[in-house]
Amino acid sequence: MDIIVCMKMVPDTSETEVRVDSTNKDILKVRLIYTTNEADNYALETALLLKEKLGGTVTLISVGPQKVDEVLRMGLAKGADRAIRLTDELFDKGDAWTTAKALAQAISQNKYDLVLSGCIASDDGYSQIGPTLAALLKIPSAAYVNKVEVLDNTKLRIDRELEGGILERKEISLPALLTIQTGTNTPRYASIIGIKRAGAKPLDVFDAAKLNLDAQALAGLTELDKMYMPKVESKAQFIQGSDDEISDKLATLVKEKAGL
């Protein structure tokens, strides 16, 4: 089975302050650590497990600046066969639709049975690229997938996650696109040998012209107007002091509220 995995590099902001920059259209990008989008790691692992079972190839694809090679090389080190980076100012100017168009154009030049992506990006949270890409490729798709079984060479049986712990089980014919939910498997670490080999694996770079895309084709359908800090209407009463003092006050509070 030939599988394409869409990967995104995102800043890890779970434990850091996030501030809007002076353009009001982006966050301040200083001192941020960049990593692979969490859900994309599960998408890659899904691909690698299928390849181990069925043979075939895994191709990684990412839109972004040269820096995303770190994400792609790490994926190659884990066992993907080759990588494609799409880099052009025109890709940065648009929206999710623009990104999906660039991906669709590049992917359609390859042979594939399955396209995978993470179900959501931890930065913008759009959850939009996967099914958009599927529509552009004219293949069926399923979002928030957390289980993939291969029925035969033409069909998958999948579970999709719905609200409240309910799963939707369905069958989908290949070629198809799935967006993979976190927790679907246990993403592997790259081995030392894998990391050494990754450097020799092909990583091709395409710009808009090479993909036959121009500004008009890549124009977004939406526009970011502005970013701002949410108004936090915190009604929380903050308990302050040294760790000891905090623990004293907290213990009294917990005892009262827990009815001990």
Added chain:
Amino acid sequence: MISLLIEIREGQIKDITYEMLTLAHKLAAAQKQEITSIILSDNCQQYADTIKQYSHKIICVEDPLLANFNTQVYLPVLSNIINDTKPNLFLIASSGFGTDLAPYLAASLNLPLITDIFDLELNPDNMLARRSMYGGKINADIISKSLPAIATVRVGSFEKILASNLLIPNLSAEITKLPFLIDPSILEMSKFIEYGEVPTTGIDITKSDILIAVGRGIKEQKNLAAVEKFAQDIGGTLACTRPIIDAGWLPKDRQVGSSGKTVKPKLYIALGISGAFQHISGMKSSENIIAVNKDPEAPIFSVAHYGVVGDLLKILPLLANRINALKG
């Protein structure tokens, strides 16, 4: 015209439908527009009867093939409806269904889509939608460059519409039944089989008055033992965020949030939890919420009643000692 897709799962109209109707009324009243509700089902009448009082028009498409949600089956049906009726705005739930459908539908029709919005303004030639980014740490306003546009609406962003308090009262929608023109071979591409449930281990966190919930701030699996012990000491039950489940540190029935359980204990202690929307939506109605987080800007503090900015790995052992001392 403002249109919305009624969300039905296992024979039930989901709450998000009534929340979207509140938004639709707000926009329609301001703009003097009409509201069209769209029902796709194997049996529309019961749903139409419920929704009638909130809409100017109802479009029903009825067929056994529409008994369960399926993007590939919905797609041609909704594309036809949108092409024929040209609504300014088409609302879909930001749910397991809507997230699967909306981007596919928007891309097929070449229409702008803004996902997971919690507020929206409709202008004569665009929509401006508000949504959050970076796990709730930033908000963004996004504009569709044209209309018609599609938006998916975040669950819990609007109150459910109330028949006794309607911005546009005295509605009784005229119901149009459209024929179903789907080629059943679509099911070869994508076919609903059944609903399933995540297996449980017998613990029901929704039944506990006291929940001690841990998030990624707990850092390592081995740190869970101390929290479990603390939970026992105060008669509580251990719960957690999704990443703890994803890592395999606790079984799925301990998860609080939109894809886990919704809980309302008397006391909810959140340890090292950032407070992502998907988590908060499952615990914000707890009577007392105490949050410990080293990041003073963590969104969890927006729903907490008591907050501690600090390192839980330092505070927890001190707290556990004192609780045991107080219990004497």
